[in-house]
Amino acid sequence: MNALSRRIASNFFALTLTLTALTLSTSALASEVDRLAERLQVGGQPMPVASIRDTPIDGIYQVRLETGEAFYSDVEGQYFLVGDLYENSGQGLVNLTEQSRNDERAARLAGVADADRVIFRDTTESRVEIVVFTDTTCPYCRQFHDEVPDLNAMGIEVHYLAFPRTGMNGEGARQLQQIWCADNRSEAMTSVKREEAFSGTVDCDNPVEAQYHLGMEVGVKGTPAIVLPDGRMVPGYVPAERLAAMLGLDG
Template identity: 40%
Template structure:
């Protein structure tokens, strides 16, 4: 009888261990309870024992305790012989690089490099943005340096706004390059509609944390927020 009871207890303990929630599940449940709808995309062990990194759909990163009761927001650094290594930024760069590599060809308006392509640059742009217009004046210089510029739409006023409608017209024009160039001089494009990538570009920008334009994203996922002259930009890209 005693052995039967011990066997029953053991079975119950095994059953409990099988059903016990993982730290990832606990953290997700606790954060969702405190902030319903928090766009969590991934939870994984962090470089600090007992902590977990929580990647959000906004491009941000949180670091949570195993029980999900505490978290910190910000960058996590590793101390090395070469100085401080920003582990958060490295993780975000890798995620951005993967996303940018998956951008469909027809999602962007491309200004190709002259001669051999040495680098690709993704630019989230808004036709009504002053600094975007300044950057566009540097397109020739960037292309001459072997940089292919891929414009992605990011109407700052959001989807279904007047700027969004302008950008749809640009993306749907017979000559998107010319239409974009003209729109960046203040011209209003002829109204057009088609199956276009403007809304998807905008959502992609939100996913990687774009909040303003221009936002420049390199192939390795590094981000430059804002305008930068062609010579400085090429140097930042290692050219």
């Protein structure tokens, strides 16, 4: 075997060892996560675990429940820590919990089909899209909607999801269901938010209740709740020009 062949063989052997170590490490992590999921109980009752993630701290895991709540736990599920985890980096404090929350929020919203949204866009080339949880009975939602044409003119698509702030038994839920059941949802949305006369049915297979629960799971507390492409959530009304600046657009 010549020198080149020996080097190739040596590199291949080293790569094989590295891949084997990574596989074992991944398997060990998966095993620990599985054990933790089984051990997470309070008062003898299992917790509704949605996901468990590794953290930069050995032996500490981020647990997210089906309710959207999150906390940190040791591998035994004996000690819990509620709060945000920060990294003291060279650029200052970095909120790792918020980053994870944003990533998960963006992923959840990406799973909502366009057919289940009320989308406002115009002929301007689209530069970015935002998701907005809205309620027709919310004055600040109406104020935001008045500026949607300005946002569209700047290339910002507005994708509405439903969030009846008083719950599914309120007037907002009824109006939102009427909008989602309408033949032209965007026209219906504008009419209702302008408080114009509008009559429609709620007797259709609509996603309003599912989106209401989705909103609660991703941290919506009120409306409007604006979600940027990276998953960051901006609560409340934001003027069009300021929102464009937050998106890195120059208007």
